[in-house]
Amino acid sequence: MPVDHSLNTEFPGPVNPGYHLKKENLKSVSEYANGILTGNRAMLAKAITLIESSKKEFHELGNAILEKCYSNTGNSIRIGITGVPGVGKSTFIEKFGMHLIDRGKKVAVLAIDPSSSLTKGSILGDKTRMQTLAAHENAFIRPTPAMGMLGGVAGKTREVILLCEAAGFDTIFVETVGVGQSEISVKNMVDFFLLLMLAGAGDELQGIKRGIMETADMIIIHKSDGQNIENAGLARHNYQQALSLFPPHPSGWKTPVQTASSIDNNGINEAWETITTYYDTVNKSGFFQKNRNQQLVNWLHDAIENELKTRFYNLPNIRKKLARFEREVLAGKLNPARAATELIKLSQ
């Protein structure tokens, strides 16, 4: 069954009010949950739309579905992939995903789209992306809108990961463009963080946020094909040298730098071998579970804090006066701590 691309039109902006949902068409929590647990992708897609909806009745239904499926979640490798536009994330994920599907895996790709808005359209709006993967019955591709400051950069991505796991997807890619803040959020919800780069240390780095390279679990120099092979090899060597000077992973893992070509199909299997080696290593050492536990606790506190912020910043009085306080702070008329105290008072 091919992916229903028309679902993309359900994401007209950073907050999806669930435009295409109609109350009279909704099914029961059990129907959705059973659909998901038997691998029905249409049900999965609809549940995601529900959980991402900004309408209370819809996202509460979505949450109830997640709860029903919750004991069937967790059984996947969660892989974050980032890199600047042009590095070839889609072609890489397509090749990598097909490679895994050929080995019996079920692959979900969630693309966090920081640029999605009513006017700009989605990172996945281009229907030519990942055509082969998108058409395969063991793949599920889905954009997930960034929610802006209030909902957290990653919106409901964590919930969506869990729903995909409940539907039987055992390898989850969370794709993000490495230019904003979303990659930090993604790092906090995946088991493995992969950075794609190009050979040559020039302009292509301008877009990467500082601090990202040090946090990657693997760096792949992509587009290592044709005349680019030599440069890619050199870049691989240089980055490997550079990383050896940088702080080690908390688990003791040493970030490898590898090359790959999605055109020549080179380095694809090697990338997977690295991920499985990582998985085996951190599983054995206990770091895998420790990291997942920490992520659960972080999620709880993030969710609390996002809710507190959302409530605060949406108060009519705060919406009306925040901008003026910001201006006075910037004009040096008011110190930020005092401005915060005043605003908190106005919220009560």
Next chain:
Amino acid sequence: MPVDHSLNTEFPGPVNPGYHLKKENLKSVSEYANGILTGNRAMLAKAITLIESSKKEFHELGNAILEKCYSNTGNSIRIGITGVPGVGKSTFIEKFGMHLIDRGKKVAVLAIDPSSSLTKGSILGDKTRMQTLAAHENAFIRPTPAMGMLGGVAGKTREVILLCEAAGFDTIFVETVGVGQSEISVKNMVDFFLLLMLAGAGDELQGIKRGIMETADMIIIHKSDGQNIENAGLARHNYQQALSLFPPHPSGWKTPVQTASSIDNNGINEAWETITTYYDTVNKSGFFQKNRNQQLVNWLHDAIENELKTRFYNLPNIRKKLARFEREVLAGKLNPARAATELIKLSQ
């Protein structure tokens, strides 16, 4: 006038209730403010104790003093310094600070102490640290306790920076141990971020948090003296090479790697030259002001969010039930989003 080290005993724990403050000894806002504005360091020290106090009447008095002085703040270079224990931060700051004082500067050193607690004592508890600097009338040295999650890692450090500026200190060092989260907070409140390292890329990196090296504005390979000079030079070369592969500073600044010895007094003036070059460059480009403005807005929102969190986590009902919810989340019985919703409900 030497620094009154006995002030350190006013910081018995992460939240300073102002033990040594007595209500009947307090002066008026104007007296404190005038004292600070005329460079009276005893008044400055007392105002800092007030603003850091967890007792409402004390910290409100502190805030009022800051407000009175606020138009006299901002006129300093704020320099963050981090590095693992043993890298020689104190000896470096002492030499560097004296170098600047010899050139007519007034130097304040604020040490954020993540380990301060009733039992562990303070990073500055050892009175032998920075003895020469501490004894100089143009220096002011002060520990500033990390406040833990609720008050934000850096507690009231931003306020303390401003009070020091009002007292005429034109070069402010904010020292932190590069092992926790405080260096990220510090990065967000300074103009320039300096990382001290040692030659050799081995164990001494274990303590540095990943992502820190990429965010430094200058790296100094410290203890470049005696038999260590050659190694330090080599390390300098290697790190400079490595950094050239990493993303550039948003301002376009290229992070230099330099060597220094606080024993031989080598590289101290060169470090200052780099900082003044940076200052001139970002001043001309407008990045300096842009960065300070962004920090003001961030401070406002951090202050709001810290207050919202503090209120929430201190509610009796939440204090009683949070741990149980965390346990259920970790046991897989409850998903974090639902746990957050339930806790928010309990808070109302």
